Amino acid sequence: MRQHRPxxxxxxxxxxxxxxxxxxxxxxxxxxxxxxVERCSLMDDVFMEDPTTIDLEAHIAALTGKEAGLLVLSGTMGNQLALRSLLTQPPYSVLCDHRSHIVQYEAGGVSFLTGALVKTVMPRNGIYLTLDDISQNSCTDEDVHSCPTKAISLENTLNGVIMPLSEIKRISAFARQHSIGLHCDGARLWEATAAGAGSLADFCSLFDTVSLCFSKGLGAPIGSILVGTSETIKRARWVRKSIGGGLRQAGVVAGPARVAVDETFGKGPNGHGGLLQDSHIVAKKIEELWAQFGGGVLYPVQTNMCWLDLQSAGLSTAKLVKLGQDAGLSLIGNRLVAHYQIAQNQDDVLQRLEQVFGRLWDGAPKGQGDEESNQKRLYLGRV
Ligand SMILES: Cc1ncc(COP(=O)(O)O)c(C=O)c1O
Structure with a gap:
């Protein structure tokens, strides 16, 4: 009998x-x-002999329409290996959204692992980068004063918002025309697919490399995967070893990851996205509940995240977090993230949130707010 500890x-x-x-x-x-974990093979993956890991890599490569896949320990590792593998001879620079995980939350890894100049861009539409944003900020000429753009890194979803396939097609054509490597931080690309924005293969065909996480909405305990051409993945495998990411009995990571893909992403009305879609519905319900109190959101709720606009309502983030705690909910700021375990428990969560929102709006000092704290929280915890 297994022990159920808290x-x-x-x-x-x-x-x-x-x-x-x-x-x-x-x-x-x-x-x-x-x-x-109990069923997986236990062979050595540095020797590339572990069937469970090899199977998973081949399966995701097929799902995404790429030649090869490489199991990595984290989304950060996937992004960093991708950029390190795409960039070859300096001088080079990487272009990305100013909110990107690769610049905001990866401990400066791009700088010290590649030495690249990172150029960040604010999307003019406030939501996602467009070809105009990219082309106006890329360096594609041969002026020796400039630092050429050699990689563009897009993130999809970013803050829960989907970057549409149509815009990525335009950016991809531009990148190919100028021989610029195109990477996707697709930690949550599954969510975009589950929301009906395009298949994994539709998205991935437009990129040179894509990193996808098993340990976010999919629910696996560990792991991400990097997909790309066989040549790029071979290089990434080498870099992975150099930073200590080569695993021995990797089946214990790959086994649960495969179940996460098959069951959390794979089951659904169209053969994918069932449990993820449930979490999108909950995020919408949170938005609706918030709207009943007069609240707005900072970004469109398209997948599993609902970003409450506390600032315009003059509400305090610290108070929201405290009220959440009093109601038994763990909150980190104005971003509320739904996932399959929240979806399973949604009635309970929504009741508690109603109580939290009610108390927050009751004591609201209208027209002002804890601006400093709101701003700080806005950028906190984008994990
Ligand atoms: C968009 C995005 N990319 C990459 C990562 C990094 O993933 P990991 O925490 O597994 O390194 C995260 C983490 O939450 C993320 O949100």
């Missing part, structure tokens, strides 16, 4: 993640994912 993964849907809206990274693995 926080134990064996608690499944009843675990602490059911009341945690801080991020989808806190999802705990399902019993099926944990059972996969």
């Amino acid at each position: 926080g134990s993964t064996w608690m499944g849907y009843m675990g602490p993640a059911r009341l945690d809206l801080r991020s989808d990274t806190i999802t705990t693995p399902t019993p099926a994912m944990l059972a996969a």
